[in-house]
Amino acid sequence: MIIKESSLKKGLPKETGSVCPECGKLIKAKIFEENGKVMIEKTCSDHGSFKDVYWSDVELYLKAERFAHDGIGVINPKIKAKKECPFECGLCDLHLSHTCLANVDLTNRCNMHCPICFANAAAAGYVYEPSYEQVVEMLKNLRSNRPVPTPAVQFSGGEPTIYPRFFDVIKKAKELGFAQVQVATNGLKLTELDFCQKMKDSGMNTVYLQFDGLNDEVYTQARGRKLLDVKMKAIENCRNVKPKPLSTVLVPTIVNGVNDDQIGEILNFAVKNSDVIRSVNYQPVSFTGRIDKEEREKGRFTLPDLVNRLESQTNFLKKEDFYPVPVVTPISELISILAGEPKVAFTAHPHCGLATFLYIDNGNAVPVTRFVDVEGMFSQMMRMAEKLGKAGFLVRLLGKMKSGKSKKKAIQKNFEKYFGKYIYEDKLPKGLNITELFENVFSDQSKESLGEFTWKTMMVG
Structure with missing residues (x-):
């Protein structure tokens, strides 16, 4: 058996574990229904109570959990003594799933300064950039997982395409047996056809391209500059590599009130360019750590919101x-x-x-x-x-x-x-x-x- 019956608590209301957004302390949280939405509420003894929308549609929430399954984890975890989750990992023996797709950050440097950045790239005050040898050890670690070696890796950052030995780590990943090698990129380097061809020749399978919309107003708000021409050039170059197009996934970061009106238009664009675009992987914006309550509520966008926009903005x-x-x-x-x-x-x-x-x-x-x-x-x-x-x-x-x-x-x-x-x-x-x-x-x-x-x-x- 590779899967087991789910140990997830079903139905509403229920309790779960969470962290305080102010201090990061482990605290309890309650998940419950309110006005057709699924809410989460938690209280920190030092920083008070927090309440937010978890899923904006309770019907979809309850449907989703019907399909829950546990995996069998890994039989050779790197950390065997169970610690308090989530403060120590790597993988530990608490994990119920094995790694299907691993993200490996090659650097925290970036060639952009986006107002919206999940990785908080270039703002840490120091450079994180593992050596080629360290990256190889990470890849070997992933492939050593049992009973299922990690089959896919995605290089990320920062901006991974500016990593000094970018093509070497792609080649090494393929050499170690990764069936899927991917890169999450803003696309600036992909405006060079030779760069795209070299990625393909090195063994790159899939490009995850940051793609927030189809007008420059969106990019100016989300990324601080006009980028539509850059995105189009990157897609065209991925189409023109030999012998076959470089599989491309559009990755729009969706912020309520910024580009949620473009969700259907992005998908229609992808369908028209399905000779090179394989998927659209929408990313509802994540708010982590300290943030003003009003700002958080204004920008909050959950998975059911995405489904709602796709239904209303497409005809299929x-x-x-x-x-x-x-x-x-x-x-x-x-x-x-x-x-x-x-x-x-x-x-x-x-x-x-x-x-x-x-x-x-x-x-x-x-x-x-x-x-x-x-x-x-x-x-x-x-x-x-x-x-x-x-x-x-x-x-x-x-x-x-x-x-x-x-x-x-x-x-x-x-x-x-x-x-x-x-x-x-x-x-x-x-x-x-x-x-x-x-x-x-x-x-x-x-x-x-x-x-x-x-x-x-x-x-x-």
Whole structure:
């Protein structure tokens, strides 16, 4: 088993742990419903009480936690003696999930000075910039995790593209076996085509591009300067690298009253440029530490707010299209059992994110929920995984089959039998064969066909 039943407290109200935003002390917090919203309230003995919106839609909040699963953590944590979370980590034995995507900060230096900056880059008063050797040790640490070595790494900062040995760490990450190597960047260096090509040649898989809107007024407010031309040039260069485009994810930081009116427009732009843009990963602004209450309430933007804007600003998305990250854990469980070894499982907290997938059909975006019963299919996968987990002989037999006709035929027969009823054949986009896609996923038959499918899909969340 790669996943377990969730230990998360369900329903409302409930208590959880939190920290004082003034002093950082560990304190208790209460999560409860108020006027259709989910609120969080906590009290510090030294700094008083704090109350804020956690999720602006209680219905979505309760839906999300239905899909919670715990992972199995790591069996070789770096810190084995349990300490008081979250003041010591690295990973420790309290973790319920393994690392799916690791962020490695290459530097706190930056070539911009944004008014909005989660990393507080260039404001620390000192330079944090690990040596190449130190970065390599971090990467080796991640790949040494068991039972699932970390499969993906994202270099961040500061601005990681100004790190002196940027291309060397990309090459080393690929050498160490990371399937996905990513960079989170403001895009300034990506205005140089040669730089983009060198990233691609070094092994970069995906660019996470800061992209806050489609007019310079937004960039002036959020980033302190006009940047739209920079973003467009960066995207064009990622499109033009050889032999194939450099997969690009747009990352808009959303601030209420600043660019929340551009959420739909950003997605429409991404759909029109889906030959290079693979995803839009919206980031509701984070307020950390001390901040004026009025300013915090004015700028607060939660995940349900994002879903609401996407529904109202596009003509193809609805609230019910969105699910939390761990909804896909049954796929991990089933693949792990069929493979005979643990595979990556996305057992993130159910309130960490909401997303959906679009299938791009001739420039039109169709949510997968229109032609797949997502909840029904994943529930069936979980039941099948549990059944196969008990039928050891069948699993071993399937695992011993060579990747070929015998294995594919067995999977095809069972897929159609158990999952066919969850696919709405009459609503499938032309040319899309879901049955064949899942056959390839579970039998590892064709990376090429899977790649072709993923270039026609787009994650939004």
